[in-house]
Amino acid sequence: MKRWTNPKPFGGSVTVTAYAMLCIPTNQCSKSGSISVYGGLKTKMASACCTTDNCTPTLPSLPSSSSSYNGVVCQSCTSSTSTSCSTSNTVQCTGDENKCLLYTLNSAGSAVSNAFRGCASQSICDIGSLFSTSNVDIKYTCTSGGGALRHTFYLPALIGLLLLKFLF
Template identity: 50%
Template sequence: MMTSLYGILGVLLALVTSGHSLSCTQCTSTSTSCTGSSVTCSSGNQCGVIYTTTTTGISATASYTMSCLSLNDCSLSGSLTTNGGRIKSAASCCNTTDNCTPTLPSLPGDSTVSNGVTCRSCASASSTWCYTSDTIQCTGNESMCLLQSTQLSGSQSLATAIRGCSTQSFCNFGSQSYSVDGLSTSIKFVCTSGSTGLRKGFYLPAVICLFFLKLLI
């Protein structure tokens, strides 16, 4: 169940960002390419790819999502680590032609160097809240304590929460929501400051993709 939860979060991170009159391919896969229908983007958006990997123990999954992205989202690169696993995500964009294919984004590197920040670490597959005395020592650029919560309602129901060390880029997602195919989704990303010492996390909203719901079955 925890592996499924982290897989879902990986896809969430790929869809938190949303998508000129440029037309772009919209699709999702577990490889490094995909095909899908063409959609018309909002003004100022570009064709983007968000590539995400999720590692839990010896298990690793990936998600590759093409869609319309805002210019700010094209520079996404970040990671989230808990005692149960790690998620890395990065984006790239193009606007040369309609339905152009961006280059595969480069994911953040690994670091074992402590940055002095300690965060709570927990995960829930049945609630938008989790809290525990368990902590994790943050490393590298993951200098923020984050709680990410997801609420899905409609034809299916789902509530998840994950708390751990995060880069600032994930904290910048804030609160997002959308509805598609009879499903309403709300995702929240909330962080505390990354100064040294134990940080207590708060709520943060976000978005979900049905692509990984099968992992919960």
């Protein structure tokens, strides 16, 4: 199975289009999705497949853009030296990006590690650890949108209210 992938990051005035041909499981064919991180950087991806030997799939269609906020808020950060990052920065998710994503890459052979957090569409989350090999481990880990941020606010507020009740 071969597929074209077309990651297309855009933020500000920079647009980059790239294609790659890979062999993948059939359940990853005809997928598209997007990722957004703090600072306005957005990446769109799409796949197209063909099933015969030495075939060339058609170029995939990228998902449409949406600037409509969907109510989901995710932490957003990047790290070029570690498989984790933590921040108080957040990004408001738009369109069908209703999951919070932690992307990690760890390359044992070259000691390369990086990570980022942001918003993602479900199809990006479905990739999971599809691209892991013996030397490179790439993971897409998603959570329900913004739950951790809401709990972070509610727990201190609840504790404060309980303290006020017991003190007065």
